[in-house]
Amino acid sequence: MSTRGGSVRELTALLSALRRARLEHPAHAAQLHACLLVSVGARPHPHLVLLTQLVSLYAAAGRLADALRAFCAHLPSANLHTYAVLVSALARPRPDLAFSLFSGSRRQFRPNPHVISTVLSAYAGLQPLCERGFMC
Numbered sequence: 001m002s003t004r005g006g007s008v009r010e011l012t013a014l015l016s017a018l019r020r021a022r023l024e025h026p027a028h029a030a031q032l033h034a035c036l037l038v039s040v041g042a043r044p045h046p047h048l049v050l051l052t053q054l055v056s057l058y059a060a061a062g063r064l065a066d067a068l069r070a071f072c073a074h075l076p077s078a079n080l081h082t083y084a085v086l087v088s089a090l091a092r093p094r095p096d097l098a099f100s101l102f103s104g105s106r107r108q109f110r111p112n113p114h115v116i117s118t119v120l121s122a123y124a125g126l127q128p129l130c131e132r133g134f135m136c
Contacts, residue, residue, distance in 0.1 A: 012049055029057050052082040059089030083109045088118050095122035
């Protein structure tokens, strides 16, 4: 399947290569997101594999807000794997967001054991935040 911005295979390979390289230049994630949006053309949502890799790419670059925005913007394309990637990425640095995402998405995604253990880990990280005066 070839599209204006390249084939799904080409974009997936590019996303994978940049993720493996640990993104020396995090701005590439935003450029790839733009390429992804161009590549979907008339389709309203990107290919599921590309969305999952894009969320993972933003997370690996430490751009959690962008990962969350990409996930929410393309939610109809998301599946449990995309959801698990995002929850896992948020669990350590932002356990409050990981728990909130889990709580708000339980009806749409039936959590698997990986997601549940990640959320439990994130929940364990909430207590120290509460002790430091964060709203809990």
